[in-house]
Amino acid sequence: MRMYDDIQLDFPDVLLRPKRSTVISRSDADLTRVYSFLHSNVQVSGTGIINANMGTVGVFEIAKKMLGKNLFSCLHKHYNYEQVEEFLSSVNPEQKPSVFLSIGLRERDIDIAKRAIAYDPKVSICIDVPNGYIPPVKKLVVTLREMGYEGPLMVGNVVTGDITEDLILSGASIVKVGIGPGSACLTRRITGVGRPQLSAVIECAEAAHCVGGMVCADGGITCPGDVCKALGAGADFVMIGGYYAGASEADGEVIEKNGKKYKIFYGMSSEYAQKKFYNGMPKYRASEGRLVEVPYKGSIDDINDEILGGIRSCMGYIGARRLKDIPKFASFYRVNRQLNTVFEG
Numbered sequence: 638m639r640m641y642d643d644i645q646l647d648f649p650d651v652l653l654r655p656k657r658s659t660v661i662s663r664s665d666a667d668l669t670r671v672y673s674f675l676h677s678n679v680q681v682s683g684t685g686i687i688n689a690n691m692g693t694v695g696v697f698e699i700a701k702k703m704l705g706k707n708l709f710s711c712l713h714k715h716y717n718y719e720q721v722e723e724f725l726s727s728v729n730p731e732q733k734p735s736v737f738l739s740i741g742l743r744e745r746d747i748d749i750a751k752r753a754i755a756y757d758p759k760v761s762i763c764i765d766v767p768n769g770y771i772p773p774v775k776k777l778v779v780t781l782r783e784m785g786y787e788g789p790l791m792v793g794n795v796v797t798g799d800i801t802e803d804l805i806l807s808g809a810s811i812v813k814v815g816i817g818p819g820s821a822c823l824t825r826r827i828t829g830v831g832r833p834q835l836s837a838v839i840e841c842a843e844a845a846h847c848v849g850g851m852v853c854a855d856g857g858i859t860c861p862g863d864v865c866k867a868l869g870a871g872a873d874f875v876m877i878g879g880y881y882a883g884a885s886e887a888d889g890e891v892i893e894k895n896g897k898k899y900k901i902f903y904g905m906s907s908e909y910a911q912k913k914f915y916n917g918m919p920k921y922r923a924s925e926g927r928l929v930e931v932p933y934k935g936s937i938d939d940i941n942d943e944i945l946g947g948i949r950s951c952m953g954y955i956g957a958r959r960l961k962d963i964p965k966f967a968s969f970y971r972v973n974r975q976l977n978t979v980f981e982g
Contacts, residue, residue: 644971647818647833648863652975654968658956663949669707670960672873674734674789674810675849676782679759681734681789683707684960686864686944687853689878690714690739690765691821693902697724698886702937704732706945709874711763711791714739718749722756737763737791742773750781759788767816767824769795775807782808794855796837798844805850811874812850814841818857820879821902821929835870842871842964861947868948868960869967877944878902884937891933898933 660666668684687709688694695713697720703710712721721738728736738753738760740746753760762781766774769792778792792804793813801812817824817831825831834857845852851873858864858877867875881887882902892899934940952958957966 645833645836646971647835648857648859648866649975650833650971651835651866651969652972653865653869653951653955654970655954656956656966656968658953660953660956660958663946663953665958666949666952667959668945668948672789672851675805675851676808676810677759677787677789679734679761679787679789681732683709683732683735684945684948685709685853685868685872685874686941687711687737687874687876688881689819689855689876690737690763691878693888693900694878694881694884695739696886696888699881699884699937700724700736702886702941704728704735706938706941708941709735709737711737711876712739714741714746714765718752721749721753725757725760733757734759734761734789737761737789739763739765741765742777747777751784754781754784754786754788757788758785761789761791762786763791763793763813765793765813767794769793769804769813770800775804778804778808791853793853795841796832798840801841801844801850801852802848805845805848810850811853812841812845813853813855813876814838814872815855815857815876819855820859822856835866838867838870838872842873846871861944862951864944865948865951865963866969868963869951869955869969871964879931881937881940883931883934884940885933885935886937892930894930899930900933902929902931 669682671680671682673680688699688703690711690713692713695711700710740750764777789810791811791813792809794815795801796816804812814837818834838854842852853874853876854867854872855876858880864875883900887900889901955966957963
């Protein structure tokens with residue numbers, strides 16, 4: 638047994654320090670970045686906000702809206718190949734690298750990946766596995782590259798720098814960081830495994846950048862300020878699930894209770910998701926996700942406008958003119974309380 642006794646931090650544990658700034662107007666902040674992917678000659682311009690590849694938000698309708706804002710999208714892994722190909726054929730060729738096709742370790746998923754690569758060797762792929770530490774994850778990364786796959790490859794999930802570095806050196810372009818931070822995730826409660834998200838992103842981002850790769854902070858976003866903190870911690874991409882779940886474009890009907898509107902949101906390791914996508918929960922595993930009703934928020938365009946506006950304001954406060962410069966200008970205060978909640982609840 639070993640104890641790591643240094644303090645591990647999450648987004649609510651810190652605030653960004655304001656600094657002298659020459660970013661006078663929010664309009665001076667440049668949110669566009671050119672992303673160059675390791676192990677691929679693909680480049681794409683955009684802002685690294687990406688919807689989570691969950692059953693409710695990793696859908697085509699949300700993907701269209703994300704691309705409309707020059708953001709990124711990750712599709713859930715339960716579409717069949719024909720559906721994915723039809724959608725990708727409708728996307729502007731310049732934005733195709735901004736859409737990640739998700740796969741797991743099942744034969745069905747690997748077959749979809751092979752067909753997608755045969756159709757376009759530079760298609761963007763996300764290997765989405767809750768535990769990125771198991772050998773088959775790295776093996777699939779290597780296998781895809783040996784097949785001649787040339788596209789941006791995202792792989793996850795992990796929370797430590799050693800495996801981040803290993804996956805990138807094995808062929809990954811981006812490593813997805815986060816075990817248990819999601820609002821619909823029960824992994825930490827059920828298994829006792831995980832790591833506070835801010836500290837995980839800081840360590841994994843440093844490891845990734847040292848070998849030419851990137852990281853995607855996956856989970857724990859409750860407000861635009863959390864996105865800013867993730868970017869300040871070194872995340873190249875920030876993946877959002879629950880915060881998007883109340884959008885009108887998210888999958889599922891609007892439910893009305895006591896005059897208020899809600900939408901259903903569920904973790905992908907929940908019993909609900911297992912029944913919906915895999916015909917039931919196997920007896921050898923426990924549910925690691927919850928089913929919740931989230932407040933209806935209207936169009937995802939409005940949610941993204943709020944997020945992008947928050948990033949611009951953050952850049953003004955810390956003096957960063959370009960999106961990619963946020964980590965260079967970011968300093969954090971550790972705090973005991975970050976919000977005055979007297980009028981909440």
